[in-house]
Amino acid sequence: MATDIKDSTHPVEAAAVMSLLPGRPRILALGEPTHREDALLDLRNELFRQLVEQEGYRSISIESDCMMGLLVDDYVTSGTGTLDDVMEHGFSHEWGAQAGNRELVRWMRAYNDVRPASEHLRFAGIDGPLEFWAASPRQALTALHGYLAAQVETDLLPCTAETLDRLLGSDDRWSNPATVMDPSQSIGRSTEAGQLRILADDLIALLDAQTPHLIAATSRHDWERARLYGRTATGLLGYHYWMADTSPARVTRMCGQRDSMMAANLLAVTEWGPALVHAHNSHLQRDKSSMRMGELPLEWWSAGAIVNSYLGEDYAFVATALGTIRHQGVDVPPADTLEGLLYALPEDRFVVDVPRLAAALGDARPAHRMSPWFGYASLDPAHLSEIDGLVFIKDVLQS
Template identity: 25%
Template sequence: MDMARTVRAWIRDKSVPLTTIDPADPLDDLAPFGQFVGAARVVALGESSHHVHEFYRLRHRLIRYLVERHGFTVLALEAPFTEALILDHWVHGGAGTAPQVASAGVALGLGDTPEFHETLTWIREHNAVNNGTPLRCVGADLPGSLGSPLPALQQVHAYLLQTDTPGAELAQQAIALAEKFHDPWPITALSTYPLLSQSDRDALSATLGLLLARMRRTAPARHLAGHGAAHEDALHHLMGAWQLDHLHRSLPTEGISAASTFRDHYIAASVLRLLENDPGCRVILAAHNWHIHTATQRDDGGGDLYPAGHHLRAALRGDYLAVALTAGRGTTGVAFEVENPETPSFTEATLPPTEPDTIESIFPDDAAWYLADLRGAADTAIDAAQHPRMRMADYFLDQPALTGFDAIAHVTETRASEYARGHANNPPAV
C-alpha cells in the first residue's frame, strides 16, 4: 500500500517525463503508457479544450501506439454517430478528401483543422497496408452533437422502407416535423427549435416515442428475419434522435450543462454497443475531459451531472480508463456559439497562469509532457482536497482530477490549432 504523501510527491513519484508528441516518432518511450493501459477494453483520451495543436498531435501519437502495440481496433470520436458514418467509409478507402469528410462528419467545427486531418489520413494509410484488423473510425455522439435529428431520422426511414411500412410512415411524420427547425449547423438548429409551436414540439416527441416503442417491439421479428444488425443500427440512430429531443426540451429549464448529459448517456451507449457487437474489440474514445470524467459533476443549481465516463466506469469498472489531457501554459482554442457556419467557431486565447489549487500547478516544466498515473491518489494523498480545479478552455473548473481521471497527460506548453490561430485576429462578435 502506498504511504501517505502530498499530491506533489505523488506526481513526482508516479509521473514519467516524455520528450516528444510527434506522431511519427518511434514509440518505445510510451512503454509506461502501455503498462498503465494493461488489458483495458476502453481507453478515453481527453482534452481540456478543443482545437489545441499539441492535443491533436499527442492524441494521434497515443492512438498510433494503442493500435500498433496493443491491438485497439476502433477510434470513437466526439462526433455524431450518424454523420460520422462518412469518416469510417473514408478511412477504409472511400471517396473525398480528409478536410471534406472531417467537415461533414464532425459537428461544430471540431474536425476543421489540419491536425485532425493528419490523424484521419494516417488511419486511412494504416488500413491500406495493414493485413490484420483495420482501424474503424466512428462517431459516438447525438445527431449534430446537439443540433438536428434529421440525419438520424433519414437513416431510420430508409431502413423502415425496406422492412416496416407503418413504421416508415411514422418516421416520415417525424422527418416533416424535424425539417421545420433543421439546419446543418448545429447551433442554428438548437436556437431554432424553441421557435416551433408547442403543438409541433409535442407532436415530434410523441412520434419519436411511438416509433421507438414500435422498433423495440418488432426487434425480435426483425432478428428472426435476418435483419438484426440493420435493425439495431437503425434503432441506435433513432435513440440518438429521441435523446436529442429530450436535450432540446430540457434546455430552457435545466440549462446546457444538465441538458448535455443526454449527449453523455448516448456517447457511453455508443461505446458499450461497440463492445457488445464485437466482444474482441478494444476502443479508443477521443472526447473532451468533461465527457470522459468518471465522477459525477454538479451543475450551478447543485444537481448531479453524469458524464459519459461515469456511465462507462459503472458498466466496465477497470476495463475503462480515462486519461485527461491538459496544459501548463501557452494558448488554447476557445469556442463561440455562433449561428452562422461561415463564421469561425473557434479562436485562440491565452491560458491564465496556474493557481495553487489547480492540478496543473503541481507539474514541473522541464519536459515536453508528463504522463502521471493517478490511480489511488485520491485516497492516499493527504492534501488531495486542496487541488479541486483544473483547466477548462481558458479558465479553471471545479473538476477534481484525482477522483475523476485515471491518468493525466500534462503538456508543458500548448498553442491553439492551426484553424483557431488563423482566426485569432477576427473572432466572431458575440
C-alpha cells in the same frame, strides 16, 4: 515534495499508460481540458497510433456527430470518397478543419490500406447531432425506416415513409437555435413529436425482433448502422422533448440526455473490439459533470460515469491537464494548484501515475485552479481518485 512528485512521472507513450492499468480495458478514454488545440491532437495521434500498433485497439472515436462520422468510417475502411470531402462533411463542431484530425483520418486510411478487412481500424463519432440545440431527427428516422422497409413485410412496419415525412414537417422547426433560451420555441412536446417518439420506439422494437433475419439478409455492419439510427432518433427526440420543458430541470435533463447518447455510442463501439476515445475531460470523467447557469448549479452524470457503471475495470480514463495556453490568456498556473505543482517539473510533457502522485501529496490537497478563459476547464483535484492516469503538457503553443 517536488522530488516525490517527479517520481510519479513517465514519458508520454503507450507502454507508460498501460503500466498504470490492471489490464487492457475495452475502452481507453483520453480526455482534453479544451478543444481546438493542435498540440493536444498531435499528442492524441501519437499515443493512439502506439496503442493501436502495440496493444491491438480496433477503433478510434472522437467527440463528433455520430451520423456524420459514418462518412469517415466508410473512408478509412474502404476508401469511399476523398479525404477533402470527408474532412468537410464527416465532422461536426468544425473539427474537420483541424490539421490533427485530418492527420488522424489520413493515418487510419493508410493503416487499413495494407491490411485485410478483418484487421481494419474503425472510426466513430460518439456525440449526437447536437450541441445545445439539436438537429432534426429526420435523417436518423428515415434511414431506420428505409432499412427496415427494404427487408421486412410491409404490414409489420408501424407507419409509412409518407407518415414520417408528414409528422416531421420542416426541418427548420427542429433546428431553430432560439430554442436554446426559449422553450416555447421548441416543438419537442407537440402532438407530432409525441407520435414520432412512439413510432421510433416501434421501429426499434421491430429492428430488435427481426435481428436474425436482418443480419442474414444484409450484414452485421448494416444492422449495426440501423441500431445507430435508432439510438440517434430516440435520443434526438428525447432531447427536443426536454428543450420544450419549462421546469428548473430543463438544462440538466438536456445535458444528461447528450451524455447518455454518448455513453450508448461508446458501448456500441466496444462490439468492434478494444476501443480508444478522445473527448473533453468532462464527458469522459467518472464524476458528475457540472456547470452554473446564472445562480443555478447544474449536475448530471457524464458519459464516462455511465460507461464505467457498465464496464467497471474495462473502462479506463486518462485525463489531460496543461500549464499555459498563453494565446488564450491562460498563463503560468499558481504554484499551489495541481497544475502549478506539475508545471514546476522540468519536462515539457509527461504521464503521471496518479496514485503515486496522491501518495506524494499526502494530506495536502492542491488548490483548484480558476480558469481565466471559459474555453479551458482546469482539473479538479477532488477528482484525482477517479482518474487512472494523467497526461500533463506544460505549454500549449499557438499553431
